[in-house]
Amino acid sequence: MEALGMIETKGLLASIESADAMLKAAEVRLLERTFVGGGLVTITVTGDVAAVKASVDAGAAAVTRIGEELLVSQHVIPRPHSELGETILPPTPISERRKEMPEPEEEPEPDVELREEAEQPEPEETAKSEEETAPADNDPDLKTDVAEMHKEDMDRLVEKAGLDKAIETIEKCRVVKLRNLAREYDDFGITGRMVSKANKMELLEEFRKYYSQK
Template sequence: MKQEALGMIETRGLVPAIEAGDAGVKAANVKLLGYELVKGGLVMVAFTGEVAAVKASVEAGSAAAARVGQVISEHVIPRPEADLRMVFKGTTGKPENDPPSNSPDDNPPGVDDSSSDADKNVKSDEPSEYKEPVGEEMDLTSMTVGDLRKLARKTPGVTIHGREISRANKEKLIKEILRARGRKD
């Protein structure tokens, strides 16, 4: 008679969890149920299979994960209740609150999604505040705030000085630098 077990390893970070899953599956004849992203950077990997195989798998997975990161906990539940197994069925590691994508490939063949064009027209009445950075502005947006502050202090024509530069946010610094460079040219 085959006795099923549920094995779990909880790690801090995804890399140790992947390592635990890989080593656990290679160590014994178990099925990797998946992983679950938990708050605070914790990731839980779950295995199922025969009790002895799951125990060996969890031990090997924990040891492998400990070599590359931090193992928070490990546990094997021999002969779990059938309802508990339903909790882990279909665990994929994707957050449940992800919005569904509306790409054209998602529609079944023969279904016309013409309502998306009408929605776009309705939204166009609202003023758009976001502008795509171009050229020199794109280089500035990739800089850190500290680097932008240093650049603002060295750029002639910047109207903010001293503590104003220290207190300015990234957007204000970029605006000032671009305005000063525009005046200089």
């Protein structure tokens, strides 16, 4: 590392402007962007001494054009000690880190025949499943299409098919649908912004509690 150049700014916008100007002004590499705290951001570049000095001057000038109060400090360290880079700076510049990231390995496709066999249910299980769903399917008043399930449909399903069957039905819903369904209840156990943060298991448990108390 021949030289180290740093500019500290207030706010992300000023830091982006300074980084852009620094990289355009001279042959330097972007080494690090650090969020110090309190809105302060430090941009660090490296390169030969002359290039880093020109780069820092250009970055500082770009920030002051936006607002002089946005430039907190600027500094150039010529020929920093090797241990400095090892202790406080990343060993690889930001621009080169993406190149070093390994490509994700693709999982091999399972054998087609094995997959088809796994997807075919056993005859006994199929018959049992049909028996369990028969009461709900034979009743035209019950809606079991989870994509169009609303509170009124859930109330009717609990009343006619039982709570366990109703919970089993909405278990097929995605968590987004369960959250939308929960918002239709006035006295649901999870309310407000907490609904958006609740996972599927928490929502199903609250539905069970809600109807158990009815």
